[in-house]
Amino acid sequence: MANSQVNSGNPRVDLDYRRKKSSEEMRYQVISFALMIFLTLLAFAAVAIKGFTTWFTVPFIILLAIVQVVFQLYYFMHMKHKxxxxxxxxxxxxxxxxxxxxxxxxxxxxx
CATH class of the missing domain: 1.20.5 (Single alpha-helices involved in coiled-coils or other helix-helix interfaces)
Structure with a gap:
């Protein structure tokens, strides 16, 4: 397992700890998902707005893609865990x- 579970000998304490960790992990995933949706909308807006040149739009979309890959790796694929x-x-x-x-x-x- 990626997460080491604490065993205090008290099942109630262990259950509360696991619930707290699970809710914290879910909160991070929801926030990360919302940020990725926002970054995707930002990329669509950069293409849709006619005032931006190609020299701005392409590097901007590549930068947004790199940020999304980092979110994917560290929050959805759990690469931040031991x-x-x-x-x-x-x-x-x-x-x-x-x-x-x-x-x-x-x-x-x-x-």
Whole structure:
């Protein structure tokens, strides 16, 4: 399990602790979901508004996408919990290799 459960010997205390932790976790997920919906609406608004140029809109949408990926990883996929170190290592290693590959191909094409 990702969450270590406290065992005090008193079932009532343990149940209250688990309920408190579960409600706290659910609150974080609801807030994160609401923020992701807001960021999605912001991205749609950036495209819909004709006053913004492409030079602003594309990096802005990419920035919003990166923020949403962070929310997805840390709140919905529970990467902030203990016990996910190995999967975090593989995920970030793959991200580093992917970014280095994009950088390498970009420099090959541009120079």
């Amino acid at each position: 016990g996910h170190e190995a999967s975090s290592l593989f995920l970030y290693s793959g991200l580093l290799i992917g970014l280095l590959t994009i950088l390498a191909f970009s420099t090959i094409i541009w120079w």
